[in-house]
Every structure is written in structure tokens, then in C-alpha cells.
Amino acid sequence: MKNKVLFKYLRKFPNDMHLLSRLAAFYLEAKGNKWFRYFATFCRIGLALGFIPSGIVKIMGDRFTALPSNHPLGHYFDALHLTGYYYTFIGAGQLITAVLLLIPRTALLGALMAFPIILNICVLVYALRFEGTRITTLMLLANIYLLCWYFDRIKYILPFRQADLGMQEYTPGSNKFPFKFFGLVIAIIAAVIIGNHFLYNIRPGNSAEECSNGCAGNSNPEACTRFCDCIYVQGKPLDVCVAEYEKASGR
Structure with a gap:
């Protein structure tokens, strides 16, 4: 009932809508659309698959990559590999995060744990001009999408008044394919891939x-x-x- 009242108000007074109300209306509509839900599942699985291999390698005590020691990122991984059980701890954290992401009931906790991990990795590879900046950027964006997807559960710890958000729950809405949204997704992916190609005037490569x-x-x-x-x-x-x-x- 609250959602119906909100949507009627937004349609009747489009010029009076607060920005948060606009976002709330879009969020409610997206949460009821199966295509947004499928994309959230895709992001969860993709992030988990990105963490599993690196986590296993660290738990096994093996060096993470075949990058030569003189490579800028190779310097870092050599030092990290020599930190003993801290190296294993990082791998365990990545595996736990991956498992939490794969389980729907714990996916929010997994997304919260994944964010500082992938943000740190993303900043690291950009700082060292690594060739993997594209995939880490896309993983970070997927993580941000998940945090937005679970906003209805995260909002209680954010400094917003519930009245300002203008929503309490969502109801199933239209399952129409959101062409504009996925068009934007494709455009962002293309921008990341192409933009990274021109980001630096020189890179050390992987060898x-x-x-x-x-x-x-x-x-x-x-x-x-x-x-x-x-x-x-x-x-x-x-x-x-x-x-x-x-x-x-x-x-």
C-alpha cells in the first residue's frame, strides 16, 4: 500500500519529487524486475569466481602470479608471499567472502566483505600500471551494484531518515527488459576497456x-x-x- 501511494504521488507531482524520492522509486521498480535480479546473481557469482582461485593459491602457500620479481607488482607479491600466516589469512578471507557471495542468505555480508578487498586491489593495480586494471575495475563496479541492490537492508546503517527515502518495502513490478540500463552497462564496460588502453603512456606489461x-x-x-x-x-x-x-x- 505504501508503494502504491508513493508511485501515485510521484506521478501526480513530478516536479516536486526530491532526488532521494526519485532514486527510491527507481529502486523499488528495479527490485521487482527479474532482469535486475538476474544481473545481481550474475555479479555475485562473477565476484565469487574472481576470489576463489586467488584465495586457494594463498592458502596453499604458493606465489600468486608468475610475474617476474623485478616487475612492480612482482615486488609486491614477493613481499606478500613472505609474510607467513598473514598471506594465508588473506587467502582464507577471500575464500570465505566467495562462499558468502554464493549463498543468497549471506550474499549481503559477502558483498560488504568483498568491497574493501576489491577496492584495495583496484587501487593497487592502477598505481602499478598493471594490465589487469580492466577486470579489477569491472569487479569493483559489480560489487558496487550489489551494494546498491541490497540497499533496502543497508539503509538502516546509513545517515538518512527513513521518511526521506520514501520507501519501506517493494512489490513485484514489470518484468520488461530494461534496455536503457543494460545499454548503460555495456557502455560502461566499453569505456573501461577502451579508456584503460589510453590511460597510461607506457606500461611495464607482464614480462x-x-x-x-x-x-x-x-x-x-x-x-x-x-x-x-x-x-x-x-x-x-x-x-x-x-x-x-x-x-x-x-x-
């Missing part, structure tokens, strides 16, 4: 060969070759190598 092979298409092949040598042969920090590359390129 010395990958780094040097990319120098052919670089605006300054000689400076690029020196950058790769700086990373993989001399083992200098990424910031130092980037500064040397930009200096050689006249930037």
Missing part, C-alpha cells in the same frame, strides 16, 4: 618480452626500451623508471 614488444608502436621506441631495461634488468622502482622515460621523451 620483459611483452614490454619490449610494445616499444615498436611507442612514440619513442628508444626511451621505451630503456624503460623496460630499467624495470626488468635494473629492477628500479616504477616511479623512477617512468620519470626516466618521460625525461627521455621530453615530457
